[in-house]
Amino acid sequence: MKTLYVLYDERCALCKQLKEWLLVQRSWIGLSMIPAGSARAKSMFPALEKIAGANDLVVISDGGEVYLNNHAWIMCLYALAEYRDWALRLASPLLLPLARQAFETLSKNRQTISRWIGSDERAIATELGEVALDTCPAQSTKPVGVEGGSKCSGV
C-alpha cells in the first residue's frame, strides 16, 4: 500500500479544512485527495458508484481496497506517521463508531493525544461521545448537477 486516494466532499468547507490538515501531516502512505464525484474520480474509479453512495467518505488504496466512512476516517489516520498507533487503537469495536469524532478531535487539538495515552477505551469513548460534529456549512451552495451531499461526509 503506497497511496491512498481520499475522495472528499469538495462542497464542504469543513471537509476542505480537514483535507488541508491531512496534507501537511507527515505520512507513511502517500495521500492523494480527489474531490468526490469529480471527473477525475469518475475516470479513476468507474466502478465505485456500485460500492459507495454519494454521501460516503471513501478511501481507496492503490491496490483497490475500498474503505468507507468510519473505516475511511481511520485509514486516513493510519496513513499518518504520528497517528498510526491511534488509528490501530481507534479501530477497536468500542471506538470505531466514533471514528469521525476522534478524527476531528485529533486534527483540531494535538493535546488530546497526551490526555488519551493513559485512558482506557471506555473513557475515550465517553469523551468522544460528547464531541459535537459541525454540520456541513456548504450544503446550500452545492453546484447544480451534483447529486447527494445532504450531509458532510468527506474529509
Add this chain to the structure above:
Amino acid sequence: MYIVYSYFVYLFISVNLTIWVARTLHKRGAIFLVDSFHGNAELAASVNHLLVVGFYLINIGFVALALKTEAVIGNTRAAIELVSDKIGYVMLILGAMHFFNLYVFTRIRHRGNGTPRPPFAPDAILRPAPARS
C-alpha cells in the same frame, strides 16, 4: 620471556576471535539486513561491509590498547592467568558490540517494517485496481 609469549598468545587469540566474530556477523547478518532494508540487497551489502570495517577497527583497536600490562610474570601460571584475563575483557567487549549491533539492526528493521496491516479488512475491493495518476 613469559611476558613476550603471553603477548603473542593474547594477540593471536584476540585477533582470530575478532575475525571469526566479524565473519559470522557478516555472513549470518546479511539476510537480516536485506530484510531491514526492504529487500534492497545492494544497500544491505554495503551497510554490512561498512559495519564489518567498523567492527574490526573498534575491536582490534581495543585489543591493541588492552595489551599493555604492568604485571610481572614469573611463571606459567601467572602467564595463563594474564592471557585469560585479557581475553576475557576482549570477549566481553565483543559480546557487548554484538548485542549493540543486533539492537541497532532490530531498530532499523522495526522502522522498515513499521507497516502494521490496516486494523480491518477493506469494505470492498475495486477491480481493476486504480491506475496511477
